[in-house]
Amino acid sequence: MTLLEVLQSTTAYFAKREIESPRLNAEHLLAHSLGRKRIELYLEFERALDEAELAPLRELVRRRGQGEPLQHLLGTVEFCGRTFVCDKRALIPRPETEELVEHLLKSEIGKQKPEILDVGTGSGVIALSLAAAVPEAKVHAIDLSEDALALARQNAEMLGLGSRVSFARSNLLRDVKGSFDLIVANLPYVPAADGPTLPREVLHDPALAMFGG
Template identity: 60%
Template structure:
């Protein structure tokens, strides 16, 4: 039987040869997963011998990771805002930058909003994290994909939350108005999808493809959200690295107020926040005078 440290080093070298980023960290996660321990516990077990049965399981996971299967899919879970969520091929993998979006939203409300919509919810990571922080809110998780909603239901059950789930193409089946609408919509330009890292391309295509300029779905969202916003309501969006400024411009053209970008922890202004127009008349005027689409 091989010792743990030897296995860790050889596995990391295997992943490095296959151009896997953070190979050592990936190997630590996989080894801890197979051994059923915390990653940091590995450092106390370097001299232990690993049984062949566990090595067989580990080799298969290493092979799949080396072929570009996401680490989170192999582990089956991902930590997001302090909660462990189920993660698989049915929805986007929750990412650290989206945790920042949740943190920014929480800071913007001195009093929790009464009614919240998480549009294009995917795994449910945003909406469920908000519901855990604000237990009294009414929250709706909406997505065009029934597979994604099934995953969000599993995560809601895991966290002990009972939101309402709606399968809807944007606002097609959404009724009523909200105090907060948050969305992490598809925003990758179609032509760029094939250039993404192998792990990202394992995400559902429908959750990535934002049309020719990446903003086709965002444009529809901004227009269709207007009738569903209470006075003073907030919209919050996650976008691509260079899409914040044109989306702020479009928000202003449509009558949204106080449209601004906000940065993630890397300093990339990928988030947009805007407040609802003060009255429906502003909606109508904006729709009649605004250009037909977001700038390229």
């Protein structure tokens, strides 16, 4: 099968499995599995893929078809122009949260030397995006989940922000000392009773990150 044929059959399979944006998902997984950029696929459409290339792709396609989130299969997510490690230890960052960060960066916060606290940091996307964009900022990030904190620390190291952002475990503000110019929080807000009605992909996010009781 050529790369284009694989792309087309994967897209059709995802559409049948009611995966949103089937072609985009197929391109991401194919590029990831071949170690290419998505745009580079277009230069190889006529190339025949061999079994060694198809086997790992098949497994990714199977898992995606069963509702495993694309970001977990890729192992990364783009957020505010940066790449973050993404796995089941924390919530997959949502586009609306990028809007929150962009809104904050347009405010006065970028013009001061702010002390910032991110409550419920998850993968660290808010804290780390703010720290990267505001070099004078001192950023602290807390979460109740040790798993999320481990992922956030990993992201901080990967982005070279390990010395700029501190991470600690705290139940809301219980173990937090000091005062802050900005407290930002994207805490769980889905009622637990809504669990059974949520799309299957959302159930891959940690319950602690999703349900507000």
